[in-house]
Amino acid sequence: MVKPDVGGLSFDDFGGYDHVVSRAKDLINTQLNRHDELKRIGARPVKGVLFTGLPGTGKTHLARIIANQANADFYSISGPAIVSKWVGDSEGMLRKIFEHAEKSKSGRSIIFFDEIDSIAEARSGNSNESSRKLVAQLLTLMDGFSNRESTTIVIAATNRVDSLDPALTRPGRFDWEIEFGLPGIIDRLEIMRVGMRRIQCDGDLPIFDVALRTHNWSAARLTAIWTEAALIAASDQRSRVAGEDIAQAYERVARRPERDK
The missing domain is CATH 3.40.50.300 (P-loop containing nucleotide triphosphate hydrolases)
Known part of the structure; x- marks a missing residue:
């Protein structure tokens, strides 16, 4: 229960x-x-x-x-x-x-x-x-x-x-x-916004650009961007996620091989 x-x-x-x-x-x-x-x-x-x-x-x-x-x-x-x-x-x-x-x-x-x-x-x-x-x-x-x-x-x-x-x-x-279904662009933007509320980050982040570039991405794959961005910021001894962290995190997640569903 x-x-x-x-x-x-x-x-x-x-x-x-x-x-x-x-x-x-x-x-x-x-x-x-x-x-x-x-x-x-x-x-x-x-x-x-x-x-x-x-x-x-x-x-x-x-x-x-x-x-x-x-x-x-x-x-x-x-x-x-x-x-x-x-x-x-x-x-x-x-x-x-x-x-x-x-x-x-x-x-x-x-x-x-x-x-x-x-x-x-x-x-x-x-x-x-x-x-x-x-x-x-x-x-x-x-x-x-x-x-x-x-x-x-x-x-x-x-x-x-x-x-x-x-x-x-x-x-x-x-x-x-x-x-x-797989999220549309508005859904992807909202998923990114929800992730942004949970994390310490700068105010100006390229989440709209990410939403545009992630056609056919699942919600879980989008959420993985925030995990990668936090790791990048932490490894650089910073306490907040910056825009460049999001860009780099997107590239990391995008390079992961997709498995057959």
Whole structure:
């Protein structure tokens, strides 16, 4: 379980992607804060939200922000971490997580699965029995949401949405899919501005030039510029990042080989 930090991450710490942030706020404001109103209307609440997109585009980072802003019990689970070699252990772990979330004192909880493709790949004739049972258990647990008084939402992140079991991604389980594409120029500028707020630096930095030159860069790759710039300044025994540090850091990151996604 992740405990919220007072003064911790907020939506202001997520640069760019206005449509993604807006959807995340809707999730908190309507599905959690307006649960009673939805119930009176007779509407079926959202059970699951799927974050999809390339690596480094901010899926896990946004989940951490939601954990800090939702005023709900937040369970962060790495998909591979719950896969056990012992028969039945993985399914039992899933049941315990959902049962604990259901008993939340606040009456609201979020279960976040990072790399959900590692536990919920499409079932086929080549799938082993333990994999099929794990997917079936997750489907059963999500289907049980409608019988609960408490509000539980599952958020899952994956870089390989096409590999997920179709029974899991259909409406009624994961009702929303929020796609994290590569950032556009405005998004890149905002990502750089967010990074600038976290670091001691001179006021006049060439972040707009960096945003122009980083077409098809992920948010993680952009953020790496600040790490490199800080290292350059520290190695020069300076306590603030200067414009030339940003320029040199950009060159360093740009020279790194890109791997196949």
